[in-house]
Amino acid sequence: MLVTTRLVAITRAVSPRIGQCELTHLERQAIDVERAQAQHGQYEAYLAGLGCELHRLPAEPDLPDSVFVEDAAVVLDELAIITRPGAASRRLETESIAQALRPFRRLAFIQPPGTLDGGDVLCIGHAIYIGLSGRSNQVGIEQVRLLVDPFGYRVEGVPVTGCLHLKSAVTQVAEDAVLINRDWVDGRIFRELKLVDVDPSEPMGANALLVGSTVVYPVAYPRTRRRLKEAGVAVQAVDVSELAKAEGGVTCCSLILRRTVTDGQAG
Numbered sequence: 536m537l538v539t540t541r542l543v544a545i546t547r548a549v550s551p552r553i554g555q556c557e558l559t560h561l562e563r564q565a566i567d568v569e570r571a572q573a574q575h576g577q578y579e580a581y582l583a584g585l586g587c588e589l590h591r592l593p594a595e596p597d598l599p600d601s602v603f604v605e606d607a608a609v610v611l612d613e614l615a616i617i618t619r620p621g622a623a624s625r626r627l628e629t630e631s632i633a634q635a636l637r638p639f640r641r642l643a644f645i646q647p648p649g650t651l652d653g654g655d656v657l658c659i660g661h662a663i664y665i666g667l668s669g670r671s672n673q674v675g676i677e678q679v680r681l682l683v684d685p686f687g688y689r690v691e692g693v694p695v696t697g698c699l700h701l702k703s704a705v706t707q708v709a710e711d712a713v714l715i716n717r718d719w720v721d722g723r724i725f726r727e728l729k730l731v732d733v734d735p736s737e738p739m740g741a742n743a744l745l746v747g748s749t750v751v752y753p754v755a756y757p758r759t760r761r762r763l764k765e766a767g768v769a770v771q772a773v774d775v776s777e778l779a780k781a782e783g784g785v786t787c788c789s790l791i792l793r794r795t796v797t798d799g800q801a802g
C-alpha cells in the first residue's frame with residue numbers, strides 16, 4: 536500500500552472590512568482592499584506552487600481580521616487545537632475554522648479564561664514554544680500543555696516584548712534554523728538551533744513561512760532576505776504590504792497541515 540503525505544493550506548479571503556482590523560503596535564493607515572485581495576491571491580498561488588492543496592474559505596465580511604486564519608487554530612499531526620483569541624473581536628473567527636479542520640483532525644478547544652493566538656505558537660519538531668504576549672496567557676499555555684503531553688510534545692512559555700506575537704519575533708526557516716529578532720525574544724531559548732538574525736534596519740522581518748524547504752517571505756525586507764539566502768535558505772518573495780498594514784505577516788494568512796493519502800485516494 537502506497538502512503539504519501541500532502542500539505543493542505545487553509546486560507547480565507549480578505550474581509551472587505553479589513554481596514555477596521557485590530558492594531559497594537561502600528562498606526563492605522565488606509566488599506567487598499569482590492570490590492571490586499573490581489574496580494575492575498577498571489578500568496579495563495581505561491582502556496583499552491585510549493586505543493587500545497589488549497590482549501591480557500593469564503594470571506595467573513597463582519598470579521599475584519601479573519602484573513603489571519605493562523606490565529607484561530609494550532610494544527611498538529613495528532614489533533615487541532617481551536618484557540619480562544621486574545622482579542623475579543625476575533626473570537627467568532629474560530630467557528631468556521633473548526634468546521635474547516637474537522638475533516639482532517641480531532642478537535643480540542645481552549646476554554647476561558649485561557650487565551651491563545653496561533654501566532655504565538657511556534658512548533659519545531661516536538662518542541663512547542665508559546666509566546667506569553669498581549670494575546671496568549673498562562674492559562675492558555677497550560678491547557679495546550681495538557682492536550683499535547685500524551686503525544687510527547689514539550690511546551691515552553693516564552694516571554695515576548697515589543698511585538699504582537701511570538702512569531703513576529705521568531706519563526707522556523709529550516710529544519711534546524713530560526714529567523715529571529717533578539718530585541719523581542721531571548722535567543723538563548725533557541726540555542727540548540729542555528730539563529731539567523733534579522734537585519735537591524737528590518738525589525739519586523741522575523742516572520743517567515745516555511746513550506747517544505749522553501750521560505751515564503753515579504754519583499755519588504757530585502758536585507759534580511761539576503762541574510763536568509765546567505766544562510767542557504769531558499770526564499771520565495773511575496774508582496775504582502777497591504778496585509779502588513781493590518782499587522783499581519785506571512786505565517787498568519789494560512790494554516791498548513793499534513794495529510795496522509797493512501798494509494799490512489801482521490802483529492
Ligand code: CIR
Binds near residue numbers: 556605606622783786
Ligand atoms: C490582530 O491584531 O489580531 C490582526 N490585526 C493581525 C493578526 C496577525 N496575526 C498573526 O501574526 N498571526
